[in-house]
Every structure is written in structure tokens, then in C-alpha cells.
Amino acid sequence: MSESTRATGRGAHHPVATLFRVPPILDSALLTGWTRAATQALERHRAEIDRINVFPVPDGDTGTNLLLTMRAATEAVLRVLRDNADGPARGAAVVAGALARGALVGARGNSGVILSQVLRGVADAVAAVVGPTPAGAVLADALGRAHRLATAAVTRPREGTVLSVLGAAARAAAAAGSDRLDDVACAAAEAAAGAVQATTGQLPELARAGVVDAGGLGLYLVLDALAGLVSGRTGTARLPATGAPARQPARGRDVLVAEREGGSPGYDYEVMYLLESPADERMGALRGELDALGDCVSVVGDGDGLWNVHVHCSDVGAAIEAGLAVGRPHRITVIRFADQVRDALTAGAGETGRFVRDRAVLMVVAGAELAELARSAGAAVLERPRDREVEACDLVAALAGTRARHVVLLPGDGELTAVAEQAAAVARREGQEVLVVPTASVLQGLAALAVHDPQRRAGDDVVAMAEAAAGTRTGGLVVAESEALTWVGPCEPGDVLGISDGEVVVIAPDLAVGGLWLAHRMLTAGGELVTVLLGEGADDALADGLAADLRRTHPEVDVVVHRGGQTGFAIVLGVE
Template sequence: MPPLLDAALLTGWAKAAVGVLERHRAEIDRINVFPVPDGDTGTNLLLTMRAALDAVGRGEPQVAAALARGALIGARGNSGVILSQVLRGVADAVAAKAGPSAGGKVLADGLGRAHRLATAAVTRPREGTVLSVLSAAAVASVAVGSDRLDAVAVAAADAAREALRETTGQLPELARAGVVDAGGMGLYLILDALATLASGRAGSGVPEPSGDRGPARGRDALVAARESGSSAFDYEVMYLLDTGAGGDGGAGGDDAVAGLREELDELGDSVAVVGDGAGTWNVHVHCTDIGAAIEAGIAVGRPHRITVVRFADQLAPAPDRFDRARAVLLVAPGDELGELARSAGADVLARADAVDERALQDALVATRARHVVLLPADADLSAVAERAAAAARRDGQEVQVLPTSSVLHGLAALAVHDPERRAADDVVAMAEAAALTRTASLVVAETEAMTWVGRCEPGEVLGISDGEVVLIAPDLAVGALWLAHRMLTAGGEIVTALLGEGADDALGEGLAADLRRTHPEVDVVVHRGGCTGHPIVLGVE
């Protein structure tokens, strides 16, 4: 059955797009020479696409609409604004489809809508930019004359590739630097990711510029011109604008927003004002008078999330805030386990009580690592960790949350962590180690109750696994032995016991002695901490 533009495929496309932009970000940044050689187009596209994917991760039911909304809210730079309109065009086409399924014709309609929206958003469109690449993809998607998503996606990506090659000869700035358009390259890679996903073909890779242009020199070829003052404007200003009115901002759209475009065009260049059709707009302009650009927005609605970037700061090499390539950050419940995690090579956020999103964000920044694997080590922290990771990604840090529902899962992951291993392989190894770790715990019954294994009396000890009572014991020592033996019936190499507050050291010593006698093939380690409300927690790897 041919693939459809459904929720699963759209989500897969967003993930694939993030992946391909991560791999090519530095290359796209290097060739970024138009409209300003500020070396951030690849970064802006990646951050915008991550914001789109994060919106889907928040569980919104309409995936296409969530992608478009997330991209609009999180758009970075002129390229991110244009990308938001590509996703909005697809979302509008999916919403407008007549039948229950979305195939190639919906994608073609979406690319056509995207081109109209993106072109309307730019006050002075130029040939040889991302708009040229988008136009070629939109035309080819219709020309293929098919409703097969794979055929349309491949035609659009192939046309985008050829149009991208031609951009070098269409803009003097690109010709002088011997490169293709950076924004166009990002869009081509995103469309090629969709074609690869829909058709199963191998990715086509990055094309070379058309014609004999000499070696690609990229933004360094134009930095001197920028520093000598050939560009008229000093700042990039962006903000979100709430007007409470719909419209797409194109011809015949909201009059106030159209007036805002005209006013910004008088203040600067690279003006783009795009909306979500429900009264939220993303405003972008290169200018010198920052206050006037913001005041123009105030006259129309409520500006917020205002960002200002000085081009001179981007052109001058700044110290990289990431002085490490990789790190693993573990949230440890207690100092003893924190020291254990540090000895295994992890950065640690030690906690006694609840951890909020801000504390996690600060801990991620404190690693000073470009790529961080975050081990929340607590099922209740998973959602907080994902939000903190999303915020860190918006600031340019690559963060991957590895689901770990207890500190034992986190320690198991750290046990196989190898900083010399390729990053992706290391994450897989840690995830597998955490997934293969079984955990269970003991609690003391406070009241009489009926359980899956019979009635318990106050003071008796309950063994709990996967949220269910699996045994009743007369005391903690016996309960620990029974629970460990039960867990080892499925095999295991390492038993880790965490003693809770108030548990006697003799409890761990007795358990270790028994297991060394009855299971000599198993290594036993005992630590204190990490199990509030439980006298002992066991893990088997």
C-alpha cells in the first residue's frame, strides 16, 4: 500500500529532518553568505525544526498543525521563518483535504500553498534563494500528476536539488563565494528526507554548485566585506506578535499587518512577517533602529519573545560555550549515589527533594557539553526532563533523554557508557543496559489489606515488582532474600541493593552473604540511598 501523509509519517519526517539538519548544520552555516554572511542558517533551521518536533511531542492530536505551530513559535532567523511557512502550507493542505487519506496530491497542494505563503511573507523576494528551491519543488510536485505520495515526494526533492545547484549562478553573492544558497540547501535536505522516508530510496546527498565556480569559500569570502560596512544594518530583530486576528499576511490579508510590513521595510531589509491564521505572527527584520522595529509591532498588537542579534557579534569569532563534545548527566537521589555516578564518568545533579525544570536546564548548561545524554532516573521526572531538554535544544545544545525510571536503571546505563565509542552507538548501549535491568522493592504494610498473593497484616513486608505485590514476608531480612531469589529465576549477572533511610547495614550484609553462597556466579553490590519510602530496592542486570 502506498504511504500516506498521516500522523506517523509526518512525525517520522520531522525526526528525519532534525537528523539530517544535525548532520549538515556546520556545512550549511559555513556557506551562509546571503542575505548576511552571519554563519547561522544551518543552526536556525535545526532549532526551528526541533521546535516543530517538540510541539508534536507535547501530544497535540493534529500532527501537521502541531508541526506548523511549533515551527512558527520557535522560528529562528529568516530561514526558520520560511521553514515555518513550508510546514504551515502542508498543514493547511492536510486540513483541507476532501477524502479521509492524504496522498501525493495533498503534498503537492501543501507545497504550492507553502510557496505562496513564503513568497508573500518576504517583502523583496530574490531569485536564487530558498524561494526558488521551494518554487521548483512545488511545480514538480504538480507536474508528476500522481496521487502516490512516494512519487510526488521524490519529484519534489529531485526538482529542489536541481534548483539548488542553479542558485549559485542566480545570485552574485553566491557566485563570488562559489556556494549554493544555504537556506535552499536546508530546504532540499528536508524534502529529500521526506522522499527517502516515503519511497525507501537512499538519500541523494548534497549537490555541488552548477558551472565552474572554483572552490567553495563560503562565508569567510564575504566577512571582510561585511566588516568594512557594506551592509547597511547592524541588527537582526525578531519577535512574536499577537493581534487576535486571523489572515495569512499576504495580499488582501490583515491591513494592520500589511502596514507593519511596509513600515519595517522602510526601517530595514530582510523583512518577513508570517502568521498561523489565528492571530499569532512571527516578525523578522534586519535594521539599525531596534526600538522603532519593536514600536511598529506595538502599534499592531502585543510583541513578546523579542530577540535581538548584533551581526558584528556573530561575525567575530566568539568563545564556544561548549568546551566538551559529550557528557552524560544523571539525576542522583543523594550524595553517595552521586559520587558513584561521578566515578563512572557522569555529571551529576544531586537532589534530596523534587527537581524542577529550571534546575535541570541549569545542570545541562553546566556540563558545557554540546551533546548530553540525560538520565532522569525517576519515572516522575520524565516529563520535566523532556521539557528541560527541549529548552536546551532551542539554545543550541543537543540533548537526548534516555528513559530511566529509577536510579538503578541510570547506574546500569552508566556501567556501559564509553566516551570513546561513537555517540549514537553509546546511547544505544546505555538504553539497552537500562532496559535489561529489572527492579523491585520492599515496603512495610501499615494496614491490613488484600493483595494479589493473599492478605497481609500490619508490620508484614511486601515485595513489589512492576507496581504489584509479588510476595509477603515476615521481616525485611527474609523479604530481601525471597525477593532477590525470585528476581534471579530469570537470570542475572549483577545484583545491586540500595538501602533506604533507616535500613540497617546488616540488611545489606546479610543479603550479600546469602547470594554469594547460593548464587556464586552473581556479583553483589550494596549502596545506601536513592529509595525514599522503601527500606531496600533491588536491581538485577
Template structure:
């Protein structure tokens, strides 16, 4: 039977298969846009689905238990993660495949068996086709249609048999795509999205018990790197037009079915390759993922604003993708800095300084989360700033996985967000990567950090006994002072840190700290240490009312 544990194995097998085939799938990506990222987008979407499943079960403090209980919840988590993390056209379609499984499993009465699997593939096909404004044969939709039809015709009571029939039919349909689309015939390749779907279906059969080496594979593409030449890069878009220069995607909530219908029409008027897919909430009141190719980015976003509340807006210029075709098509830029942060205000500071951000506000990221974020930067060389000693191990494991896939990653083991900001302050893309890493590491190491906490109970510390409400100065994990209130504690802690010298003091105010706390600290330091520059930011952290850094 299909259960939560099997769905988890399927997700892992799918991500592993897509990672192995990622470069090959990217290389044959000529439709609907020859931007060389279909494999990458499907991999990141599947990783996002798996991340959501693991996060859901970590929050529930329970393992993936065998048996049907929990299967519907696991399938829903996969669908939700894929919808939120969908990348590109192929990712949007993959999210609808997982939604089809979630809906069929959620409606199942009793065991999740072969009949439910047939229903899931049929539902996945209908949802995926509905997601595309102008569906064409010879694409991933054709491959999915063949898989769903084969599953429906297979009368076996074993899910493994039904899945194997679907995968075999998908492989045959994939071979046929070359002759179904002129764009594919000119490049001499099969459809990239269909190839990615076959990998996912093969992974399902493997998760159900068939050895991976028995998976049916499409014939090798007649051409690989040559498919990325000028002819492929000027292939027509989905609507037969090459007039559009940007891909725009965003999540949308606070809407309904009527406004989503109007949004589809509006986006169809400003661009092509329109896909608007939701989570199936009644009346369209849930979450939607919106995708369009256009020239007027502002018009696409404004249409989203009229329909509801757009967020997580991303814009990609196709020319940037085409420019990367001469090398590894996974990478659209040379350099990036990826920083882990746990508060929105700090995240904004990091972005303003040029960093990509991993949001750790709700839960600490694991190695898989960081690996997905590294791939998501689409940068050839990445500096990773974990910002917490407890995350350094996860960061190193994620970096090791990224290096195996060809991405250059260096971890600077920052122990606080202020060390990360110090490293960002000296980051210079004009320097050689190695020199830049050295400068950033030196800046981080040269930043001493400490913070204030409010004692919640009586305790014995290295500097004496504290009572509830006392303010504790914490440095290197140890209590170094006890103060009567935050204002006094900030002054005492700053003076103590400056006894070893310093040129710049940076203060990050916590989420509930008063602005006056930072103002009083700055005034005192400008009077007592005029040689020191002082900057105060709203950090928004919830653990420390105040964090100080001295450089």
C-alpha cells in the same frame, strides 16, 4: 498515505539531517546576511516544530496512531511549533513551508495522498514567497519553487514518487543558485537556506520509504571556511544595503490583517529583510512572527506595540555573528548558564542573575527540549541546572547529545530551584570555566532545602498522623514536622534547618502565599538568629506555599 506517524518521522529525519549538515550550511551562509547561522536557525525551528508535536500528543495521552485520523492535528502542531520557534529569515520561511502542509492537509477530503502532497508544496511555496518583502531568485524561494513545480508535474499516485521528484528538482535548483546571485558567486557557494530546504525535502522522501543514502546531494561547495572571510562577511543584505546592524524578531498577537499590513509598511521604512508571517487565523487575529533587520531596535518594537501585543522579543547584533566567524559559527558567546524553572517569578530571578531559562511551568521538559535549549544558548560552554532530581537523567542525555555536536556542557545535578540560585550567585565569567563549575557545584551542594505543604487527606507520617489542613514540613522527600498553620510551620522548619548551622536563609513564597508569611519569618529569624542573613522572594511556585534554603 501520509498520516500523523509519518509526519512525526519526517520531523525526526529533518532534524537529524539538519544536525548533520548544520556546520556545513552555517559555513556557506552569505545571503541575505553573512552571519553564519542559517543551518542552526533551521535546525532549531524544526526542533521547535517537533517539540510541539510531541508535547501535543503527550498532553492527549496517546501515541501517534497510524491512519489519517489525527493527521491534520499533527500537521497543525508542527506548523504552530515552527511559527513560535522560528529563528532568523530561514526559520521564518521554514515555518511557512510547514504551514502550507498544515493547511493543505487540513482542507483534504478523505485520505492524505499524493494529490494533497502536491497541494501542500504549492501552498508552501506561495506562503513562503509572500513572507518575504523583496523576494529574489537564487534563494531558498527558487529551490522551493522548483520543488513545487516538479511535484505538480508528477502524475504518480504514490506520495513517495511525488516527494522524490520535488527533492530531485530542488537539488538541481540549488546547484543553480550560485550563478543566480552575485553574493553567492563571489563566495563560490550555493544558497544556505536552499541547502537546508533540500535536507528537509530529502527527509520527507526518506520518511516515505526511500533509504537515506539514496538522497540526491548538491555538489560540495567550492569553498567552505574561506567563504567566511572578509568579502563574504561584507556581502549586501537582502535589500542591497549593509546599513543595518541588528536582527529583531518577536511574536505578535492581539492584532488583525489591517494592522499587520500597516506594520509591514512601518518596518519596511525602518529596515529591510522584513518578514511578517501568521498562523492563518481568520482576519489575522491569530499569532504572527515578525522579523526585520534594522538599526533602530526601539522603532521596530514600537511598531509592534502599535500593531498589537509583541512578546518574546529577541535582538541579535550582526557584528557579534561576524566575530564568531573565525571559529565555530554556531557559537556567538563563550559561556552560559541554563536553568530549568517552573514559575515566572523564579525565571525572572534567574535571568536577573545572568541565566538563560527553560520554562517548565506547563510541563516538565524532556531531553529533546533541553537539547534544543542548549543549542539555543549559542554558547560554547554551558552549565545546565535541572533543579529537580527527576530531570537529571533528561539533562544528562541532552548534554551528551550537545557534546557530540561540539558544545561543552556540564550538568550540575541541582535538586531544587534554590540550589540553582545558589549556584548562580557564585557564577563568575572571569574565572576559568572549570573553576567556575567547581564553585557553582560547591555552592549548590552547600544549600540545604526544604518546603511546606498543606495536607489534603489524613495520613500516617514518620512524625505522626496528619489531618486535612495540617502543614507538613518536607525535607529530602520525607515529612519532618507537622504544624497547625503556614506561619508556625515556616518558623519551625527554619529553626530545624539552622540547627546544623548556616549563614543565609532564602525563602521563596508560593503563588498563593501571603506576603506576611515571609515578613513574619524574617522578623523571627533576625531576632532568634541575628548572625543569619534572611532574604525573601516571590517564587511563584504552585506546589509548595513556601520553600526554604539554608547556606
């Protein structure tokens, strides 16, 4: 054990003149001071904890998540104290309850969820006190409760994680053999320090990286903050030896293939939401359903019908629907690992890091190629499922996943506009400002995105996007499968139909001729730019030939060609 770790031992916490010192008590002032000291410790060491975060997902945000969760708890206590400045509701039970609920509501990531259960253990233990009870016994009871709650919350607990550190602290507190709060707190902190250093040898992922568990280290700091406060130790705690990662935590798309808890395959999203449900007996079934969808599952409650749900998965809609089956999900947060915004600490304190940027544009598209095209233009993207229609819950999750305070939603389909408005209404109730710009096609969405300027006033920007979308005429080519009578005459199977504004306007013998004829017709009303989206399976030569013909016949028009990968139309044209 390093010298810094020995400094966390019980003897190091006692100042010299302690013979007649009054034993500290677990009252509201101490709880408030502990929260403040723990927050300061996490602020000092956030970057270090983020740096060593390699398990369960190497996304480098455990320190950030712990800090934001503790800040949420602190804000909840301050609100209670402010609202009851002249009232009686300022006792330890009230403050501890506010801490627990604030942490539950503001919990970020797995580490934040576990921290919320530590504070709930404290709240439950304080609330259970009847008559004179030694403060040390209350803390030991609190840590024991916290360990049981946290372990029950995780579907597949493993040794070498924050749960191991919490368990070691709880056992040491129970075995301290003292009723004094300082003795029990110091014993718990010392055991946590040792357990943190042991995690490297307990978990293969940590051993390969040569680091200790990031969540466990954060918990040690929280417990050490209490030990320092009640023992009178001055100065700041030094971290146990943490190690240095053999490689930096994965970034961007590497996160998708990083090892997950239990060696399960990678998932694309982290989904979290609060769930209002009085049905405690159904939470086990919810955990099982979420575990079938992904990993890193935790479902924790406040004992009064409010639950915090966390899962890593790829089917965001299914994760939210599982919550809908047992209660009312709200404050939905979805993070796409590949696009995760790292600097969560720049968010407004009132939202406890829920929003990490001011503005975003969300586009709904069909297919990976269109999704990549939209992302390259700066949009957040929801890919339409191939086997079902887009539902409001899908859009709500995607809106939350932007983590932007103001979002412009581009549905890309006239029939999806009503669903988009429903989702926007839900998001607004959750504090996110969402405006739907009706777009009947992905090309109208791309036109709107092309004029988006985040530096422009939000209202002016939306007007410009709406005007660009409305000024884009779209059409597409399909191959007739049967005889039919159209507005421009009869067609036979194999004929190429040019469709614009929902009507057949051209019948052509092949795709090359049909594309040119349709473009000529759409340009009769004028235009400066023709965008060509090549459908799934269409030959690149088809679009190249069409672009060459248009540049020859309409030299005043710019032509842009992209692979769209759409399945409904062999070619989609947009004229602006």
C-alpha cells in the same frame, strides 16, 4: 548534475520490489517520521550549510537556524503526543498543526521563518482535506501553499534563494502526474536538487563566493528526507555539489559591511519577536514600516493570530514599537551581528537555542567611547540615544540581545533605575532571569563589572557587584554658564564647578585646578583607586596633568585614565 544529485531522481527512490507495495499515506506517523528524518539530515549537514552561508548576511548560521527551527517543531509534536497519549487528538491534522506552530514559535533567522511556512503549508493542506483525497495531491497542495505563504512573507523576494528552490519543488509536485505520495515527494526532491545547483548562477552574491544558496540546500534536505522515507530508500542523502566559498563568511565587524539583500547598506542588529495580533489586515502596513527601517523583513503567521516578525535594522526600539502598534510582542530576540555568538547549538533544548550562554552583564552607557570601554571590560552594552530617553522597550530588546539566561543590568543613571526594573519584569515573564543593580553613574557600573566573576555563585556575584558599585563615589566638573549661588558660594560664568552627590562642592578657576581640588575632597573619606573619564573635546593633557598631580599628592592611590567621551561633564572622577 553530479552523481549525488542524480541519486535524488525519481527512479533512484524506488526499491526493487515495489510491485505490490502499499502506497504511503500522509498520516500522523508519517509526519512524525518525516520530522525526525529531516532533523537528522540537518544535524548531519549543519556545519556544511553554515559554511556556505553568504546570503543575505554572511553570518554562517543558516544550518544552525534551520536545525533549531526543526527541533522546535519536533518538540511541539512530542508535547502534543505526550499530552494526548490516551486521547483522540493524534490525527494528521493535529500533528501537522503542532509542527507548523512549533516551527513558527521557534523559528530562527530568515531560513527558519521560511521553513515554518513550508510546515504551515502542510498543516493547511492536511486540514483542508475533505473525504478521500490521494496523499500525493495533498503534498502537491501543501508545497503550493507553502510557496505562496513564503513568498508573501518576504518583502523583496529574489531569484536564487530558498524561495526559488521551494517554487521549483512546488511546480514539480503539481506536474508529477501521479496521486502517489512517493511519486510526488520524489519529484519535488529531484526538482529541489536541481534548483539548488542553479542558485549559484542566479544570485551575484553566490556566484562571487562560488556556492549554492544555504537556505535552499537546507530545504532540499528536508524534502529529500520525506522522499527517502516514503520511497523506502535506505541510507542518507548526499548533498548536491555545494561549492567552496572564495572567502570564509564574514566575522565580527566585517558583518557590518557585508552585502545585504537588494544591495542595501549594512545594519547592526537582527530583531525577531512573536506578535499576538488578530488584525491580519494590518500586517501589510507592519511589513512596510519594517522595510523602511531595514531589510530582510518577513512577517508570517499561523492563521490564528500569532505572527513571527524578523528584520535586520539599526533602530531596535523602532522595530519593536512597530509591533506594539498592532499587537503584543513577546519572546523578543536581538542579535548584534558584530557580537554574534556562533555556537547556538550548546543552548538548552527546552529554549530551542534562545539562550546561548548562562550569564551576562548589560550596561547602559552614553557615547561610543564609553561603550567600547564597557565592552572591553566584558559587558554587553546599550548606548543611550542622543535624541531621546532610554525606554523600557530599548532595555527589553538589549536584554534579549545578550542571549543569556541570567543577566545583571547596570542602568548607570539613578533616574533610569525605575525603567530598568520595568524592563526586567518584562524579561522575567519571557523566561530570562534579570537582576538590576542600581548604579548612579557609569563609573559605578564599571566598578561593579570589575568584580564580576562568572565562575562565582550567581547570588554571591550580584552581592559583590552591588557592594562595589555602592562603594564608588563619583563626581564631575562642569563649566558654569551663568551666575548662581551654590552651597560653597556664588559662581560666575566660566567658573569650573565640582559636583559630587548632586551638589556643587568646589568652585575653581580652571579645569586642571578644579579636577585636583575635587579629587582631594573626594579622597578625604579614603580611597585606593581614582578613575578619570575625559569628556568629549577635552585635551588629553588635562587628564595627564591631573593624574601626575594625584600621584604626587596621594602616592598611596592608583590612578587610571580613560577617554569617556561624555558630553555633560568635562571630567568625571570615581573614587573606590
